[in-house]
Amino acid sequence: MKTNMKYQFKKTSHRLCYASVLSVAMIGLVQAANFQQESQQINKQLVVNTNSNNLNNTEITRNKKHKHMFIKGIAVTGFNRLYGEPVTNLGKFGYFGYDTVAVYNPEGEAPTKLNKNSSADDLIATILDPDFLQSHGLKSLSEVPPELINVPLRNVGMNGGLDGLSYATRTSELEHQPYQPFTPSQAFHTGDITVEDWMSAEGKLKITCKKNGTAAVHMKLENLIPHRLYSAWGFFNSDEQMPFGNFGPVRPFAGLPNMIVSDDHGNGDLKRVLNFCPMDLKDGEFPLGAVFVNYHSDVEMHGGVLSFTQFDRYPGTVTHTQLFFPISE
Amino acid sequence: MSQQNNIKQNIDNKYKRNILVGLVLTNVMLSGFALAEENVRVRTIEADAATGWNRRFEKPIHIFDDITDFGFSTVRIRNPDGGRPLPITENTPHSALISTYFDATTRMPILPSMEGFSLNSNAPALNNAPVVLSRDGTTRTSIRAHLEAGQMEVSHVGSSADITLGDWLKAKGKLTIKCFDNGENWLHIKMTGLVPDRHYSLWDWYSSAHVPDFPVIPTAAGGVGSDVMSDSQGNASYSVQTNNCLPLSIDEQAPTRGIMAILHWEHQSHGATPIAPLYPNQPRLPGDSAGVQLWWPIAGGGHAF
Numbered sequence: 283m284k285t286n287m288k289y290q291f292k293k294t295s296h297r298l299c300y301a302s303v304l305s306v307a308m309i310g311l312v313q314a315a316n317f318q319q320e321s322q323q324i325n326k327q328l329v330v331n332t333n334s335n336n337l338n339n340t341e342i343t344r345n346k347k348h349k350h351m352f353i354k355g356i357a358v359t360g361f362n363r364l365y366g367e368p369v370t371n372l373g374k375f376g377y378f379g380y381d382t383v384a385v386y387n388p389e390g391e392a393p394t395k396l397n398k399n400s401s402a403d404d405l406i407a408t409i410l411d412p413d414f415l416q417s418h419g420l421k422s423l424s425e426v427p428p429e430l431i432n433v434p435l436r437n438v439g440m441n442g443g444l445d446g447l448s449y450a451t452r453t454s455e456l457e458h459q460p461y462q463p464f465t466p467s468q469a470f471h472t473g474d475i476t477v478e479d480w481m482s483a484e485g486k487l488k489i490t491c492k493k494n495g496t497a498a499v500h501m502k503l504e505n506l507i508p509h510r511l512y513s514a515w516g517f518f519n520s521d522e523q524m525p526f527g528n529f530g531p532v533r534p535f536a537g538l539p540n541m542i543v544s545d546d547h548g549n550g551d552l553k554r555v556l557n558f559c560p561m562d563l564k565d566g567e568f569p570l571g572a573v574f575v576n577y578h579s580d581v582e583m584h585g586g587v588l589s590f591t592q593f594d595r596y597p598g599t600v601t602h603t604q605l606f607f608p609i610s611e
Numbered sequence: 612m613s614q615q616n617n618i619k620q621n622i623d624n625k626y627k628r629n630i631l632v633g634l635v636l637t638n639v640m641l642s643g644f645a646l647a648e649e650n651v652r653v654r655t656i657e658a659d660a661a662t663g664w665n666r667r668f669e670k671p672i673h674i675f676d677d678i679t680d681f682g683f684s685t686v687r688i689r690n691p692d693g694g695r696p697l698p699i700t701e702n703t704p705h706s707a708l709i710s711t712y713f714d715a716t717t718r719m720p721i722l723p724s725m726e727g728f729s730l731n732s733n734a735p736a737l738n739n740a741p742v743v744l745s746r747d748g749t750t751r752t753s754i755r756a757h758l759e760a761g762q763m764e765v766s767h768v769g770s771s772a773d774i775t776l777g778d779w780l781k782a783k784g785k786l787t788i789k790c791f792d793n794g795e796n797w798l799h800i801k802m803t804g805l806v807p808d809r810h811y812s813l814w815d816w817y818s819s820a821h822v823p824d825f826p827v828i829p830t831a832a833g834g835v836g837s838d839v840m841s842d843s844q845g846n847a848s849y850s851v852q853t854n855n856c857l858p859l860s861i862d863e864q865a866p867t868r869g870i871m872a873i874l875h876w877e878h879q880s881h882g883a884t885p886i887a888p889l890y891p892n893q894p895r896l897p898g899d900s901a902g903v904q905l906w907w908p909i910a911g912g913g914h915a916f
Contacts (some may be wrong), residue, residue, distance in 0.1 A: 440882040441881050441883055441884060442884070443884065443889070444884055445889040446884065446889070447890070452883070456854055458834070458854050466830055467854065468835045469833050469836030469851055496758065509836060511838055518763065520763060529746060533765055536768065537756075537760075538754070538878040539767075539768065539809060539875070541840055543839055543840055553843065554757075554768060556757075557757050557758050557760060557761075558762045566762075568762065568763065580882065583838075583879055585743030585751075585879040586743060586744040587743065589746065590743075590747065590748030591747075592746060592749075
């Protein structure tokens with residue numbers, strides 16, 4: 283009898299468990315559908331909303347009444363660059379930007395510029411845009427070690443030493459002999475990173491302002507390079523002047539850590555609370571010009587900055603803008 | 612009537628056929644599971660929070676046959692008067708604040724002489740640990756919680772409340788190793804009770820006859836890129852395919868000693884090394900920039916406490 287009761291109890295608890303799991307799954311589905319629906323509604327509004335930004339394929343609209351903002355991310359080839367052209371006007375900083383990826387050139391030292399006619403199978407490689415160096419008051423391109431440029435992204439050096447600066451190409455984990463001190467592997471991956479892989483990235487950013495002056499942020503990313511490190515950054519139309527002393531008006535988006543780890547299917551997610559409302563700025567606050575997402579080919583995070591230029595680690599050689607969410611008006 | 616019977620018969624046949632198909636599919640699935648069960652070796656290890664490499668409350672978690680009680684602490688308690696951090700014991704109140712701590716008693720080469728570079732003289736609470744904010748890679752500054760910081764101030768996610776010993780000890784983790792007969796090997800790790808919205812990474816520590824001076828050597832578990840973010844509830848999981856059947860087939864030359872999850876409170880990582888003790892001018896020491904919160908003992912004999 284006792285056993286029977288125990289069995290019945292177990293059966294009931296199992297049913298309850300299944301029911302809870304189903305309910306949670308249903309709630310998740312409904313929420314996902316809502317997010318999708320909201321995004322679609324916004325996209326529809328684009329057609330009729332004359333106040334929306336509509337620069338170079340940018341899809342932005344905002345509903346001031348509800349203080350929501352949806353931004354569709356654009357797969358890019360650099361910071362505010364798509365095929366070498368600006369994505370948006372960054373206000374005070376105009377069309378400032380720089381390339382951070384190019385096409386691997388097996389026959390030369392310099393990579394080929396990525397353009398609309400690049401083949402989908404071409405390999406994505408590192409590049410260092412002289413505009414970046416100049417705008418940040420850094421040395422000239424000829425002074426940068428040439429081996430950092432025109433490197434397919436999978437071959438970018440990763441540290442293997444206790445100095446944190448011993449960079450070398452690392453083999454894929456599954457092709458690597460185990461337990462070789464200081465000659466590590468990189469997490470398993472399939473194949474090189476091609477133009478098609480790079481330009482397939484998609485992202486949606488939803489910002490919802492709250493009454494207390496903060497804003498909830500939800501970024502959903504798809505088709506990223508699987509199982510790799512990304513970071514999210516904000517670019518502000520601040521009063522900083524070029525050449526930028528540090529990285530100019532770039533800050534980790536909504537605080538550190540701003541890391542996003544893509545899963546094995548290339549999906550990523552960032553949920554944060556922002557300490558200001560981009561659609562309702564207070565005195566002394568600066569407009570958020572853009573949010574961007576960088577891929578880290580060196581598989582390292584660099585604290586509160588994009589990279590350590592002092593050690594010849596540059597945007598374009600170790601960190602690469604893959605998605606750009608323009609917000610400027 | 613006959614037409615009705617025919618329809619009924621058809622429905623019955625369809626019903627029977629569906630049942631038959633269902634039974635066949637179920638059998639196929641069950642035999643598939645049984646086959647899979649036969650062809651995979653699984654090992655599961657559960658872990659509670661650690662306060663260092665093979666350390667909990669500054670005592671060894673595990674005694675190895677050869678490297679015995681090797682280990683070192685990577686967190687301590689913030690000294691309310693400033694200065695050196697205080698040891699963690701079983702009696703330390705859970706409200707005490709966790710601080711950075713470089714343990715110079717470690718038997719790792721190079722490290723013991725480096726206390727002068729550490730933050731030990733005034734070890735900060737973890738949320739106040741300095742962070743690199745400059746492209747020179749060396750200038751480090753304490754940062755505030757995002758909701759307390761100005762718009763252009765670099766800040767950290769989460770509240771301004773510091774991390775207490777009680778928070779730290781909530782961490783739990785389950786590590787599962789699956790090795791299939793076809794040579795495919797997987798490492799799965801599930802963690803709960805972590806510090807929410809923080810950068811963690813997972814490391815496989817082994818001993819190598821090629822580097823006898825080092826009792827243990829780290830390698831990123833599954834290769835460089837063994838990083839995870841804890842979510843706002845403090846949960847995180849990590850799955851990776853590995854090049855060997857981790858501790859189940861121990862390489863006598865290089866046995867895995869343990870796997871650990873470290874918290875990067877400096878928000879910085881270093882590729883294939885968990886820390887960078889020889890970083891120019893400003894060494895990134897264990898306990899100064901990152902610390903062990905979960906530690907799974909794997910191999911090397913001995914017994915767990």
